[in-house]
Amino acid sequence: MSxxxxxxxxxxxxxxxxxxxxxxxxxxxxxVSSQNGIVATTWVQxxxxxxxxxxxxxxxxxxxxxxxxxxxxxxPMMNGMGGDLFAIYWDAKTGKLYGLNASGWAPQGLTISHxxxxxxxxxxxxxxxxxxxxxxxxxxxxxxxxxxxxxxxSLFQPAIFYAENGVPVPEMIHDxxxxxxxxxxxxxxxxxxxxxxxxxxxxxxxxxxxxxxKALRIVxxxxxxxxxxGTIAQAxxxxxxxxxxxxxADDLAQYAAEWxxxxxxxxxxxxxxxxxxxxxxxxxxxMLNIMAQFPPAAGGPHSAAELHTRIEAxxxxxxxxKRYDGDPRFGKIPVxxxxxxxxxxxxxxxxxxxxxxxxxxxxxxxxxDTTYLSVVDSEGNILSLIQSNYEAFGSxxxxxxxxxxxxxxxxxxxxxxxxxxxxxxxxxxxxxxIPAFMQRGDEHIGFxxxxxxxxxxxxxxxxxxxxxxxxxxxxxxxxxxxxxxxxLGCHIVIESRVGQASIDELTKMGHELEVxxxxxxxxxxxxxxxxxxxxxxxxxxxxxRADGAAVPESPRGLLGKP
Numbered sequence: 050m051s052x053x054x055x056x057x058x059x060x061x062x063x064x065x066x067x068x069x070x071x072x073x074x075x076x077x078x079x080x081v082s083s084q085n086g087i088v089a090t091t092w093v094q095x096x097x098x099x100x101x102x103x104x105x106x107x108x109x110x111x112x113x114x115x116x117x118x119x120x121x122x123x124x125p126m127m128n129g130m131g132g133d134l135f136a137i138y139w140d141a142k143t144g145k146l147y148g149l150n151a152s153g154w155a156p157q158g159l160t161i162s163h164x165x166x167x168x169x170x171x172x173x174x175x176x177x178x179x180x181x182x183x184x185x186x187x188x189x190x191x192x193x194x195x196x197x198x199x200x201x202x203s204l205f206q207p208a209i210f211y212a213e214n215g216v217p218v219p220e221m222i223h224d225x226x227x228x229x230x231x232x233x234x235x236x237x238x239x240x241x242x243x244x245x246x247x248x249x250x251x252x253x254x255x256x257x258x259x260x261x262x263k264a265l266r267i268v269x270x271x272x273x274x275x276x277x278x279g280t281i282a283q284a285x286x287x288x289x290x291x292x293x294x295x296x297x298a299d300d301l302a303q304y305a306a307e308w309x310x311x312x313x314x315x316x317x318x319x320x321x322x323x324x325x326x327x328x329x330x331x332x333x334x335x336m337l338n339i340m341a342q343f344p345p346a347a348g349g350p351h352s353a354a355e356l357h358t359r360i361e362a363x364x365x366x367x368x369x370x371k372r373y374d375g376d377p378r379f380g381k382i383p384v385x386x387x388x389x390x391x392x393x394x395x396x397x398x399x400x401x402x403x404x405x406x407x408x409x410x411x412x413x414x415x416x417x418d419t420t421y422l423s424v425v426d427s428e429g430n431i432l433s434l435i436q437s438n439y440e441a442f443g444s445x446x447x448x449x450x451x452x453x454x455x456x457x458x459x460x461x462x463x464x465x466x467x468x469x470x471x472x473x474x475x476x477x478x479x480x481x482x483i484p485a486f487m488q489r490g491d492e493h494i495g496f497x498x499x500x501x502x503x504x505x506x507x508x509x510x511x512x513x514x515x516x517x518x519x520x521x522x523x524x525x526x527x528x529x530x531x532x533x534x535x536x537l538g539c540h541i542v543i544e545s546r547v548g549q550a551s552i553d554e555l556t557k558m559g560h561e562l563e564v565x566x567x568x569x570x571x572x573x574x575x576x577x578x579x580x581x582x583x584x585x586x587x588x589x590x591x592x593x594r595a596d597g598a599a600v601p602e603s604p605r606g607l608l609g610k611p
Contacts, residue, residue, distance in 0.1 A: 080523035080588050083601035086426040087589035088112050089576035091127075092219055095119040096591075096600035098207035099424060102199065103602035109426040110138065110196040111204055113434050114189050118208035118265060120420045121453065122258060123216045125243060126225050126441040128420035129453040130264065130276065133181075134188035134436040135324055137311060137484045138196065139493055141429030141580065146486060147195075148324045150477075151188025151306035153181040153458070157474035158295035161464050164472070172462045172472065175232065177294035179457035180444050181478065183276075183285075185436055187306045190273035196430070205269035212262035212452070215255035219596035221570060223252040229441035238288075238447040239454065260452030277301045281451060288449045300475075311486070314338055314388050317516045322486040323508070327376045330483040331387050332505035335366040337512060338393030339400075345517035350510075351529050351547040353554035354402070359513070360531060360541055360560065361400040363506040364409040367533075369396075370505075375469030376477045382469065405559035407539035419482050421497035425578040425587045427602070433484035433495035487512060491583035494522060498592070500573030503532040507573050522577040523590035530572040534563055542571050568594045 081087055086109065088099030099116035107115070113136075121129045134151040164178060173179045193201055218226065227249045233239040240247070242258060250256045267275045275281050282301045289296035311322040314334040321337060323330025339362035346355035369387055377384075386392055399406065419437035437456070444457040461479050462472035470479045484497045485508050494515070498507035507530060514525035529547045534540035542563045543552070552562060565571055574595035579588040589599025 076524040076527040077593060078523050078527065078591070080521045080590055081599040081601060082586055082588050084427070084586060085604055086112065086424065086602045087578055087587050087599050088116055088422070088424045089578055089589045089591045089597065089599035090116050090120060090422040091420055091574050091576070091595040091597035092120060092123045093596070093598045093600070094211070094216070095123060095422070096598050099422075100600045100602040101207070102204065103426055104605065105199065107199045108196050109424040109430045109432040110192045111199045112426070113422060113424045113432040114193060115204045115207055116422050116424070117189070117420070117434065117436055118205050119211055120422070121265075122208055122211045122261060123219060124222055124420055125258070125454070126222075126229050127438065128436040129438055130186055130268070131183045131443060131448065131453045131455040132185050132436055132438040133183065133456060133458055133480070133482065134185040134434065135328060135480070135482055135484050136188065136192060136435070137322065137324065137433040137486045137495065138192070139431040139486060139495065141431070141582065146311050146322060148309040148311040149188060149191060149306060150309045150324060150327070151184035151191070152327060152477050152480050153184040153304060154300075154475045154477050155181050155459055155462070155472060156295040156297060156300045158297070159459065159472065160474055161466060161472050163295065164464065169464070172460055172464055174440070174460040175445055175457060177289060177292035177444065177446060179460040180289070180294060180296065180446065180455045181459045182296070182300055182304045183456060184304065184306055186268060186273045186276040187304065191306050191308075201272065202269040205265045209262050209265050209269070212258045212265060215257040217253045218250045218256050220252055221596050223250070225441055226250065232445045233442060236446050238449055239442065239445055242447050242452055243442065258452045260450055262452070264451040264453060277304060281448070284448050284451050285455070288446060288455070291449075292446060312384060312388060316341055316512055319487050319489040319512070319516050321512055323483055325377065325384055326374050326382045327477045328480040328483050329370050329374055329502075329505055330485065331374070331384055332366045332370040333483065333485065333508040334388040335369060335393060336362045336505060336509040338388065338390055339365055339397045340509065340513060342394055342397035345513070350514055350518045351551055353551045353558070356531060356547065356551060356555060357402070357405070357558055357560070358400065359506070359510060361406060362397070363509070363533075364406060365396045365399060366505065367502070368409050373469060374479050379473065379476050380469050403558060405539045407559065419499035421484070421499045421574070421576055423495040423497065423576045423578045425495065425580050425589070429493070429580040429582055429587070431486070431493060431495040431578060431580060433486050433497055435482045435484045435497050435499065437482045437499075483508070487515075491581055492579060493582065494577060494579045496522070496575065496577035498573040498575035500532065500571070503571075503573045506532060507575065511575065511577070522579050522588060526575050526577055526590045526592050532572050544569060544572060570594050
């Protein structure tokens with residue numbers, strides 16, 4: 050080989066090596082891509098269960114129900130049949146978006162006067178008087194009636210298997226479990242089920258819940274009727290009565306999840322959808338509208354300038370939601386005004402680009418422990434689903450013999466009779482859990498990020514990361530985030546990955562920052578899927594702040610079988 054030719058070969062080799070070594074990026078995981086369906090959840094095995102349902106010919110809804118049921122076993126403090134559910138479904142064939150509100154109402158006898166008579170001055174955050182009717186099972190049923198393909202009973206077999214045979218306690222779930230141990234001690238049934246051998250299961254320890262397996266089997270065989278009018282309903286009523294609760298058979302039997310029309314706003318050239326009240330998705334839309342009054346910061350998504358705009362927009366939106374949100378069946382909620390561009394322009398004028406405003410408080414905080422999952426099937430249909438007990442292990446009360454806790458979502462009611470969120474029988478409380486969806490042209494994204502009042506601001510940050518900074522959904526999910534602080538005002542929790550320069554600059558502006566680690570669960574745990582209808586390709590993302598993954602289904606015929 051000539052010296053010249055050898056030199057060319059060396060040069061090309063060096064260029065190839067440089068290219069291979071030069072793929073620097075700020076996010077840790079690659080986005081998952083597939084021509085088939087993808088299930089993204091907070092536990093790998095739940096994602097696998099959903100993907101297997103897709104492989105068997107199930108729909109996005111079938112896979113979502115199966116995955117959610119498995120999460121009932123592996124994340125019992127986060128979600129379960131004793132909690133609530135909201136969902137957004139996008140039909141790829143028609144392009145239509147559907148919303149489902151499966152949040153439960155307060156028992157008829159749970160009223161302000163009832164609690165005042167018991168000496169309560171604020172809404173109980175724990176115990177039987179914080180319990181509202183669970184909506185999740187009726188939510189599953191209504192979704193399946195409309196878009197299910199596989200038999201209802203088959204969807205619960207993975208969850209029943211895990212409940213009977215056990216799951217190794219995931220890493221981050223163990224930490225949530227340990228933090229909630231004191232609350233579990235207060236209820237004998239909770240101690241028996243969730244503190245085996247009298248203590249929190251160790252990470253990796255096999256946790257079994259045979260009572261939950263029994264309850265899941267009852268639902269699988271008898272449908273939602275068993276939960277609201279049959280065997281499980283009787284167990285709920287017995288448990289409530291033993292605890293001095295007000296739940297009646299009619300409270301359960303007359304409950305029904307509600308189909309609702311998603312609300313939306315235009316952010317730059319994308320349309321972003323949330324569900325209407327009683328949830329606080331409108332806070333995300335208002336925050337985006339306020340952010341749209343300002344150009345994206347030249348310094349990037351975690352520059353001080355960009356973070357300052359986002360933080361100040363959040364404060365304004367949250368103040369509005371705190372004042373106006375509630376159950377629209379009990380009073381008019383000014384949704385159209387709150388998510389209008391005119392309202393945002395007016396509110397944006399209050400933002401000083403150089404100084405934090407400490408007098409605008411975000412909404413009342415909740416420590417919501419929640420599960421979010423997203424599914425896209427091979428046809429491009431998308432399910433964006435969120436389900437929660439509210440706080441860890443909900444009310445702390447486990448239904449006798451059924452292996453699941455009752456939520457404490459009623460803790461979000463107000464005892465102020467003038468509040469739009471005032472407690473009343475058969476009224477639904479203000480809700481923090483919100484699924485979301487966004488689209489532009491051929492790109493359609495189902496996404497959600499959990500964590501109480503963190504959710505709207507986390508949604509807005511994710512949307513901005515995609516729209517303003519061109520990130521793929523995995524990078525947008527991993528990007529450093531900020532969230533609300535229990536002390537409100539100028540107090541903000543922020544991840545250290547934003548960089549010291551941004552932290553210092555924000556501090557100079559008057560923000561009081563609690564700097565957390567690189568990936569803290571205080572920022573919530575998110576999932577996302579994207580369907581590109583032009584390319585016929587699906588993408589999935591899973592937040593590294595959780596124990597999960599985005600798992601694609603295997604193509605049929607991969608192993609030589611039809």
